[in-house]
Amino acid sequence: MIIKGILISSVAVFENHIANGGEKLLGNASSIKRRPDGKVYVSGQMQRHVLFSAIDRLNREDEGKGSTFVSNGDGVSNQIENDIRADMGGFMHPSKGDYSGRRTAPLTVTPAVALSESEIGRDLLVRLKQNPEESEQKQALATKEFSEFDLMHMNFFLDVSSLGTSKAYEYENEFHINTHFFKHTNERERERRVNLFVEATRSMNDYANQARNAVSGEPQKVLIVFDTKLSRKASRYFTANEKEKANFLKELDARKAKYFLGDDAHGETSVFEAYSQAFKLLKESSLNDPCDGDDDVQTFAKAFGSE
Numbered sequence: 001m002i003i004k005g006i007l008i009s010s011v012a013v014f015e016n017h018i019a020n021g022g023e024k025l026l027g028n029a030s031s032i033k034r035r036p037d038g039k040v041y042v043s044g045q046m047q048r049h050v051l052f053s054a055i056d057r058l059n060r061e062d063e064g065k066g067s068t069f070v071s072n073g074d075g076v077s078n079q080i081e082n083d084i085r086a087d088m089g090g091f092m093h094p095s096k097g098d099y100s101g102r103r104t105a106p107l108t109v110t111p112a113v114a115l116s117e118s119e120i121g122r123d124l125l126v127r128l129k130q131n132p133e134e135s136e137q138k139q140a141l142a143t144k145e146f147s148e149f150d151l152m153h154m155n156f157f158l159d160v161s162s163l164g165t166s167k168a169y170e171y172e173n174e175f176h177i178n179t180h181f182f183k184h185t186n187e188r189e190r191e192r193r194v195n196l197f198v199e200a201t202r203s204m205n206d207y208a209n210q211a212r213n214a215v216s217g218e219p220q221k222v223l224i225v226f227d228t229k230l231s232r233k234a235s236r237y238f239t240a241n242e243k244e245k246a247n248f249l250k251e252l253d254a255r256k257a258k259y260f261l262g263d264d265a266h267g268e269t270s271v272f273e274a275y276s277q278a279f280k281l282l283k284e285s286s287l288n289d290p291c292d293g294d295d296d297v298q299t300f301a302k303a304f305g306s307e
Contacts, residue, residue: 002228003286003288006158006197007231007235008224009153010156010201010202010221011222011238012220017213019046021145039113041114044111048089050205050206051200052085052089055200056070058203064192068082069082069083071083086300088106106159106161107157107159107197114152114153115238118150119147122143160287161288166304167181168182187287191282194287203218223259224259229255260274260275
């Protein structure tokens with residue numbers, strides 16, 4: 001099959017976590033972020049951070065990485081051919097002269113949201129001075145909120161058509177008359193980056209950098225969709241009723257999309273098996289290529305005349 005879009009929807013177990021804590025909203029109580037309906041959530045920004053941290057780690061360990069790297073989020077380059085964050089995550093360079101300084105991200109995510117209302121607990125943090133001559137004002141008491149147990153629903157989507165490629169628009173008398181595509185990586189590298197993306201969605205572990213505890217976003221349930229069109233409709237699968245779930249899968253079957261369901265807790269197919277089947281299909285499939293081959297692969301700087 002020819003893959004145009006990849007959607008990965010998953011549910012992960014978060015226990016006793018502060019995966020996206022907020023500011024101290026209640027005096028000295030550090031508050032966890034939650035919606036008005038009581039469900040805690042992890043922002044899309046944090047989800048992207050954790051995903052790209054996983055991609056960076058996997059890329060550094062990959063023998064076929066060549067000169068590729070994942071730039072820091074505060075210093076994204078325009079080297080789509082080398083910088084995986086620039087390619088997948090996009091960039092905005094508003095003061096870079098005449099070339100196109102904006103790239104819409106092919107990779108998008110949703111916030112992670114608890115499937116049901118969260119139970120919030122509070123830790124009492126005490127700092128005591130052992131010197132009896134110290135002032136009592138230097139003793140410290142504080143509380144920190146945490147969520148006891150959540151099944152967190154999250155989604156990741158990759159527009160394969162835009163991976164490793166760029167659009168350029170031709171104008172005449174201020175009218176758009178044509179669109180050109182530039183290719184910045186060959187097909188082998190595009191396929192490698194797709195594999196990095198899929199693998200990273202089951203390697204989400206860098207919440208601990210913020211929460212200071214071992215929060216894991218590795219899926220308990222997963223739906224992996226290799227689609228023949230750009231669609232995120234199945235991202236609602238794990239929040240839908242049984243009738244809607246069946247209709248989602250019927251629609252995917254009707255357009256010959258391929259999908260894999262894994263459930264470690266109750267399914268016949270485990271999450272590991274679902275990913276294994278997905279990687280097998282990737283090897284047997286092709287990626288949608290608006291440039292029709294590797295005949296004219298060039299750097300972003302050369303394509304837009306900024307080198």
